Amino acid sequence: xxxxxxxxxxxxxxxxxxxxxxxxxxxxxxxxxxxxxxxxxxxxxxxxxxxxxxxxxxxxxxxxxxxxxxxxxxxxxxxxxxxxxxxxxxxxxxxxxxxxxxxxxxxxx
Numbered sequence: 145x146x147x148x149x150x151x152x153x154x155x156x157x158x159x160x161x162x163x164x165x166x167x168x169x170x171x172x173x174x175x176x177x178x179x180x181x182x183x184x185x186x187x188x189x190x191x192x193x194x195x196x197x198x199x200x201x202x203x204x205x206x207x208x209x210x211x212x213x214x215x216x217x218x219x220x221x222x223x224x225x226x227x228x229x230x231x232x233x234x235x236x237x238x239x240x241x242x243x244x245x246x247x248x249x250x251x252x253x
Contacts, residue, residue: 198220201216202216210252211252214247214252215244215247215248215251215252216244218243218244218247219240219241219243219244219247220240222239222240222243222244223236223237223239223240223241224236226239226240
């Protein structure tokens with residue numbers, strides 16, 4: 145990319161970031177009540193996103209051939225157990241991911 149293209153790209157990224165950061169505060173100021181639809185979306189979207197991620201991550205798992213989805217099942221179980229035990233999302237996600245990667249790379253070759 146030329147210098148001009150680089151500058152335009154950086155400017156577009158900065159503008160996009162600023163708009164997405166500041167627009168919610170402009171649309172929903174603190175002195176006005178939050179619309180009911182926004183509260184509803186804030187309640188249901190996290191669960192919907194997690195469900196979508198689980199389906200997306202498991203869509204290509206071959207349960208009829210070796211390793212029968214065992215690394216995925218163990219990783220999900222470890223993630224759930226860590227979250228139930230410590231109630232720490234970062235620990236749960238990181239622990240389950242690390243365990244899954246170890247299983248895939250070293251155990252279930």
